[in-house]
Amino acid sequence: xxxxxxxxxxxxxxxxxxxxxxxxxxxxxxxxxxxxxxxxxxxxxxxxxxxxxxxxxxxxxxxxxxxxxxxxxxxxxxxxxxxxxxxxxxxxxxxxxxxxxxxxxxxxxxxxxxx
Amino acid sequence: xxxxxxxxxxxxxxxxxxxxxxxxxxxxxxxxxxxxxxxxxxxxxxxxxxxxxxxxxxxxxxxxxxxxxxxxxxxxxxxxxxxxxxxxxxxxxxxxxxxxxxxxxxxxxxxxxxx
Numbered sequence: 001x002x003x004x005x006x007x008x009x010x011x012x013x014x015x016x017x018x019x020x021x022x023x024x025x026x027x028x029x030x031x032x033x034x035x036x037x038x039x040x041x042x043x044x045x046x047x048x049x050x051x052x053x054x055x056x057x058x059x060x061x062x063x064x065x066x067x068x069x070x071x072x073x074x075x076x077x078x079x080x081x082x083x084x085x086x087x088x089x090x091x092x093x094x095x096x097x098x099x100x101x102x103x104x105x106x107x108x109x110x111x112x113x114x115x
Numbered sequence: 116x117x118x119x120x121x122x123x124x125x126x127x128x129x130x131x132x133x134x135x136x137x138x139x140x141x142x143x144x145x146x147x148x149x150x151x152x153x154x155x156x157x158x159x160x161x162x163x164x165x166x167x168x169x170x171x172x173x174x175x176x177x178x179x180x181x182x183x184x185x186x187x188x189x190x191x192x193x194x195x196x197x198x199x200x201x202x203x204x205x206x207x208x209x210x211x212x213x214x215x216x217x218x219x220x221x222x223x224x225x226x227x228x229x230x
Contacts, residue, residue, distance in 0.1 A: 032216040043119075043205045043221030044158070051216075087158075091216055098171050101148040101163030101209050103219060108157075 004088045009110040012078045020073040020109055022088030027068050030094040035062065035073050036103070037084040044087065044105075047073065083113045117141065119208050119222035127228045133194040136225045140187050140208030146170070147189040148219065149181060152203040161204075164189050165211060193227075201229045 005023040012018040024033065035047040048055055048062045050071070055062045061074040075082055087108040092099065120139045128134050140147050148171075149161040160173040164183035181191040187208075193200055203226050207219040 034216070034218075041223075043207070043224050044219075045221065046218035049216055049218070093214070093216065097165075097211070097213070100170075100211055100214075100217070101146045101165065101207070101219070102160045102171050102173075103148075103150075103158075103207075104160065105150075105158035 121222040138206030144208035146209035
């Protein structure tokens with residue numbers, strides 16, 4: 001899997017927007033960009049994914065650079081419950097079925113949200 | 116729909132013993148993956164089972180093994196426990212629709228402590 005680079009940590013204030021960056025300069029044309037987060041004492045949970053176009057869901061937005069070498073996860077109004085480790089992961093759609101159940105996690109970004 | 120369940124949630128063992136952890140995936144999900152999470156190495160993929168067959172395997176010694184039953188429930192076993200096996204073991208299930216970008220659903224994990 002192609003490598004991603006994320007800042008080790010970021011801080012935000014409650015009810016402010018948060019932009020979590022991810023660099024993936026070696027991304028291939030068939031790589032999907034996925035984001036997962038892990039709240040304290042819980043397993044990771046899916047947040048959002050995209051291929052080329054920006055994506056929105058009830059949890060967040062994903063902004064993908066035109067050259068796809070970077071992306072940004074946007075939390076529009078951070079809450080205390082959004083304090084977690086956020087992981088940016090690439091998934092190759094050409095890798096075949098044997099890879100569907102494997103996620104390659106990096107170190108992620110620790111997001112701290114201040115009241 | 117019930118989520119992924121793992122039992123037990125906490126376990127304490129001594130060096131040299133063996134341990135079996137259990138995971139029940141979301142109903143209808145035939146893929147079950149296992150991950151090890153430690154402070155030093157982060158989240159690492161152990162293996163994935165799909166329709167009772169191991170479909171993918173991470174870089175772990177043969178002491179780590181698993182199996183999947185016809186009802187998709189999975190177990191993982193660690194034999195001859197070492198202190199370094201102390202970790203959070205996470206199970207994830209996936210609805211394999213033949214695409215690479217389906218989300219994985221994680222359980223709460225089993226916290227294993229080896230003394």
